[in-house]
Amino acid sequence: MFGLTKKDTLLLIVVAILTMAAPFLLNPFPSGSAMAQFNAGYPDLMQRFVIYGLFAIGFNLLFGLTGYLSFGHAAFLGVGSYSAVWMFKLLSMNVIPAIILSVIVAALFSLLIGFISLRRSGIYFSILTLAFAQMSFNLAYSVLTPITNGETGLQITLDDPRILGVSRTESGGIPVTNLFGAEMRSTYEMHVGSWLFQFNTGYYLCAVLMLLGFYLSIRIFRSPFGMMLRAVKSNQNRLRYTGLNTKPYTLAAFVISGMYAGLAGGLLACMDPLAGAERMQWTASGEVVLMTILGGAGTLLGPVLGAGFIKYFENIFSKINDTILHQWFSALPDGLEDAMVFLVHPFIGKGWSLTLGITFMLVVIFLPGGLIEGGQRIGRLFRRRTAKPAPDSAPSSTPAE
Amino acid sequence: MGLLDIKNVSKRFGGLKALSDVNLSIAEGTVHAIIGPNGAGKSTLLNVLVGKLIPDTGSVMFDGQSVLGRAPHEINQMGISRVFQTPEIFGDLSVLENVLIPCFARRDGPFRMHAFETVTNETEMVEMAEQMLGDVHMLEKRKMQASALSRGDKRRLEMAMCLVQQPKLLLLDEPTAGMARADTNNTIDLLKEIKATRPITMAIIEHDMHVVFSLAERITVLAQGTPLVEDIPAKIKGHPKVMEAYLGTAEV
Structure with a gap:
């Protein structure tokens, strides 16, 4: 189906079902219960899952396939956000033109940066992209203030000259982003017993675009173009002596992944029409590298998993504070309770990045293929157990999907 | 001349x-x-x-x-195709893919943005590559990862990659x-x-x-x-x- 093999179609359908049912799946605990704080099924976080998933899918097309490690992809994310907000300010609050412009601007910007950075490979390429992204960040903060609104960040105001649409609503408020009238922020709440499920328009828009991006990435992985990109990673010298010009291949991959980043940035702005320079900072570029490696670079599903994992940590673990810890350990004797809280304290709240860092180190050391490799190992363990009666029917090992 | x-x-x-x-x-x-x-x-x-x-x-x-x-x-x-002193192959790719790449290079020139075709659907290319692998007696190894081949087989594969371009x-x-x-x-x-x-x-x-x-x-x-x-x-x-x-x- 859709030009995919049976296995890939199955993968796409499973991912589609999971994203569509996310408001249920991410809210397993009834609201009001002690475990409710681990629920991730609220619109803001779900939007982040799919938007950063999209960002990581795009990054993986460059890093996972060609092996070129860009440390400046946040620049494209930021450029996408700024373009989208400008579209809201000048044209219309409809998200379609904003999304289109953010992808186009990110494509042009990545073409320029890619053209220069791809003159070098390896660590020099990484440093060049990092330098460009930091330049963009600093420019957005200072010289380009008329365009980016500097430290405050670019936002929608009451007197924007919106060509198609009104500057302010009848009640005098700022109009909201919408898709032909369907407001991004509108959420349908469903109460089932003590559970609360939230279905957000913005989330579903992002989810559909993420699925589209995922589908395109499968097509690229299976195409001759994708095969050439993997060959770039494997042996550039041989590729050149096989009559292929590696430059346009790497540049195309760079621009495609830049467009994914621009789309993600545009979507961030669609969900919340605000763009700040910190979105372009090197920590944001580093985050997408972490996501891709944590999930499994060069695999189809890995980046999405990694993005979900990191965003979950960032939003859930950071919310746990000492009061909650005291509740957890309240069953223990007093002295022991305090000791446990003292021990766990550095790993939660503001210390969530410590937990993430340790997880990341463990994954890189013990599962170099990322979370996907972990899943494959578990899968193989089960398969071996079931295949024991007939050992020769064991499936031949396939390269990491 | x-x-x-x-x-x-x-x-x-x-x-x-x-x-x-x-x-x-x-x-x-x-x-x-x-x-x-x-x-x-x-x-x-x-x-x-x-x-x-x-x-x-x-x-x-x-x-x-x-x-x-x-x-x-x-x-x-x-x-002009070149065989190197130490075999230069695409170690991370399968043996068949190693031979497919020169097939595509020969058909499509130095660059083509063929991102929407599927490698396995290009039957003409796959047949050409398999025929070549048959000629160097490596057809049964086509699904192996190239880096896992023995040194002699790597050399054989490199020759196949060069020859398939005629x-x-x-x-x-x-x-x-x-x-x-x-x-x-x-x-x-x-x-x-x-x-x-x-x-x-x-x-x-x-x-x-x-x-x-x-x-x-x-x-x-x-x-x-x-x-x-x-x-x-x-x-x-x-x-x-x-x-x-x-x-x-x-x-x-």
């Missing part, structure tokens, strides 16, 4: 004359070996042929076109360097088989006299940057000038 014509090529590195006034012509359909003691300029000559080095003087014409200063992919697209000229840079005797003989047999089944011109740069004398139809002996003699193998053996170049003095 041959398929490859090297005319008056000289190259200096500082005070060292690596090549001086080299004239060499490789005729279409022959297996031409270039031999010589260490430092004779074999590698420099090879680097000139693949566009890596630009000579100070002279010209290198392939099939009526100059090769000087061209990028490796352009030289390949002109019809090059006009196959350049072989010490194809048996560092190989065990059995592997060397396998390579010789493979090259003989290739030569017998298809019209191909080969230029072999080689150290190993056993390889040279079992394959070459013409031999050029290079010494101190100049071609000493060029002749058929029978006449090279025991030629006084060759003895002198390899052993020092003719009086020995």
Whole structure:
């Protein structure tokens, strides 16, 4: 189906079902219960899952396939956000033109940066992209203030000259982003017993675009173009002596992944029409590298998993504070309770990045293929157990999907 | 005029004359070996042929076109394929994909944005690659990862990758360097088989006299940057000038 093999179609359908049912799946605990704080099924976080998933899918097309490690992809994310907000300010609050412009601007910007950075490979390429992204960040903060609104960040105001649409609503408020009238922020709440499920328009828009991006990435992985990109990673010298010009291949991959980043940035702005320079900072570029490696670079599903994992940590673990810890350990004797809280304290709240860092180190050391490799190992363990009666029917090992 | 014509090529590195006034012509359909003691300029000559080095003087014409200063992919697209001293293959890819890439390179040129086709649907390309793998007796290994192959099989695969492009000229840079005797003989047999089944011109740069004398139809002996003699193998053996170049003095 859709030009995919049976296995890939199955993968796409499973991912589609999971994203569509996310408001249920991410809210397993009834609201009001002690475990409710681990629920991730609220619109803001779900939007982040799919938007950063999209960002990581795009990054993986460059890093996972060609092996070129860009440390400046946040620049494209930021450029996408700024373009989208400008579209809201000048044209219309409809998200379609904003999304289109953010992808186009990110494509042009990545073409320029890619053209220069791809003159070098390896660590020099990484440093060049990092330098460009930091330049963009600093420019957005200072010289380009008329365009980016500097430290405050670019936002929608009451007197924007919106060509198609009104500057302010009848009640005098700022109009909201919408898709032909369907407001991004509108959420349908469903109460089932003590559970609360939230279905957000913005989330579903992002989810559909993420699925589209995922589908395109499968097509690229299976195409001759994708095969050439993997060959770039494997042996550039041989590729050149096989009559292929590696430059346009790497540049195309760079621009495609830049467009994914621009789309993600545009979507961030669609969900919340605000763009700040910190979105372009090197920590944001580093985050997408972490996501891709944590999930499994060069695999189809890995980046999405990694993005979900990191965003979950960032939003859930950071919310746990000492009061909650005291509740957890309240069953223990007093002295022991305090000791446990003292021990766990550095790993939660503001210390969530410590937990993430340790997880990341463990994954890189013990599962170099990322979370996907972990899943494959578990899968193989089960398969071996079931295949024991007939050992020769064991499936031949396939390269990491 | 041959398929490859090297005319008056000289190259200096500082005070060292690596090549001086080299004239060499490789005729279409022959297996031409270039031999010589260490430092004779074999590698420099090879680097000139693949566009890596630009000579100070002279010209290198392939099939009526100059090769000087061209990028490796352009030289390949002109019809020159190269086998390296240590096999250069795509280690992370499957054996079949290794052969598919040159098939696509031959059909689509140096770059094509074929992101919406699917490799497995390109039956024509897959058949071509499988046929080639059959010819070098590696069809049953097509799903293996290339880096897991034995050294001999890697060499075989590299040959298949070059041959599937049906090059006009196959350049072989010490194809048996560092190989065990059995592997060397396998390579010789493979090259003989290739030569017998298809019209191909080969230029072999080689150290190993056993390889040279079992394959070459013409031999050029290079010494101190100049071609000493060029002749058929029978006449090279025991030629006084060759003895002198390899052993020092003719009086020995």
